[in-house]
Amino acid sequence: MKAQTSQLLRVDAQDNRDRILAAARVLFAEQGLDVGMREIARRAQVGPATLYRRFPTKQHLIDEAFAVELRSCRQIVADGCANADPWQGFVSVVHLLTALNVRNRGFVDAFISTDPSADAFSSHRRELLHMLAELARRAQTAGSLRDDFVIQDLVLVLLAGRGLTSVSPAGRDIAASRFAALAIDAFHAPDLGACDTTHLPVG
Incomplete structure (x- = not known):
């Protein structure tokens, strides 16, 4: 009987944890990192005490909630760096990070944050920016x-x-692609062989 009760408690605890993470991922993606822990608890349908028992600080929750996105971000950068053509690698990074950005506001907030308490993100940020x-x-x-x-x-x-x-939401992917294309165009080295018409007389 004790073993069965213990198993039920473990299942219940895991269910609470999963619901907290699911709620956090949705709210962080929609609203960024300013969303409060109590709002996350309400969305997950658990009490604040349960939330803090699973995740003692907001940073613990952020680290867990964005673990998948952090791996995706690392893969995007690694693939770009591995491209034999560095410009094409750079272009792919800009496109894919912009797409990730528009899908998950909170992740980019966490990734570019300079908050020293964000240990996991800080170390990844330094390495990926390098x-x-x-x-x-x-x-x-x-x-x-x-x-x-x-x-x-x-x-x-x-x-x-x-x-x-x-x-x-329906137009975000198109907007992200266009925004990335404009940024890439701005980053591209000017073609010095092209005719510069900026100072040519009119008429």
Whole structure:
């Protein structure tokens, strides 16, 4: 009887944990990281005490909620860096990170945060930004990426891309693709062989 009761308690505890994580993922994606723990508890239909028993701090919950997205982000960057053509690798990173950005506002908030309490994200952020900086350097050496690009320019694009969450859900993917294309066009090194008509007289 005790064993059966213990098993039921474990199942109940796991169910609560799963519901908390599911609620957190939805709310973080929709509203960003400002959503409160009590609101997450209400969405998960558990009491605040149950939530804090499973996740003592909000950062613990953030780390767990975005574990899958963090792996996806790492894979995007790793695949981009592995591309033999550094410019094409850079282009793929911008497109895919922008798409991830528009789908999950909270993840990008967590990833670009400089909050020292976000230990897991801070270490990943430093490593991935280092990888991206090296990819950018290779693309600059190849003459494809503009010489004055710095990695913070990409962070600015991600920050600006958060505004795409105001677009209706049905149009977000198209808006994200267009936004990424415009950013990539701005990052591309100018074609020095092209005729510069900026200062040509009119008429």
